[in-house]
Amino acid sequence: MKKIAIAWLVLATASVVFAQEKMGDMKGMGMTSKPAAGAQTTHEAKGTVKKINMKTGYVMIEHGPVNSLSWPPMTMSFKVKDKAMLDKLAVDKKIDFGFVKEGDDYVVKKLH
Numbered sequence: 001m002k003k004i005a006i007a008w009l010v011l012a013t014a015s016v017v018f019a020q021e022k023m024g025d026m027k028g029m030g031m032t033s034k035p036a037a038g039a040q041t042t043h044e045a046k047g048t049v050k051k052i053n054m055k056t057g058y059v060m061i062e063h064g065p066v067n068s069l070s071w072p073p074m075t076m077s078f079k080v081k082d083k084a085m086l087d088k089l090a091v092d093k094k095i096d097f098g099f100v101k102e103g104d105d106y107v108v109k110k111l112h
């Protein structure tokens with residue numbers, strides 16, 4: 001009877017260790033990969049507005065490096081969903097902004 005109890009204890013301990021290792025792996029994965037769906041990371045950048053398309057809501061911005069995405073400076077399109085925000089933009093205007101990735105688009109969410 002005592003032997004069985006010890007065997008149980010060993011087994012139970014082993015599975016706890018296994019579970020902890022699994023959790024540790026998941027934690028490690030979280031550190032290197034993108035956050036889970038639903039969690040949006042806001043990336044911060046500085047840039048100059050190059051073109052504005054009021055109809056489509058796309059704005060071409062020559063932006064500086066984006067550390068959170070390991071992006072070098074470049075010129076690219078961002079989507080601006082908020083009409084009021086679009087009205088605040090002008091070609092050659094220097095902006096300090098926050099954006100998130102939504103599907104294939106990078107969407108400006110904040111103007112500082």
Ligand SMILES: [Cu+2]
Binds near residue numbers: 063
């Ligand atoms: Cu870019």
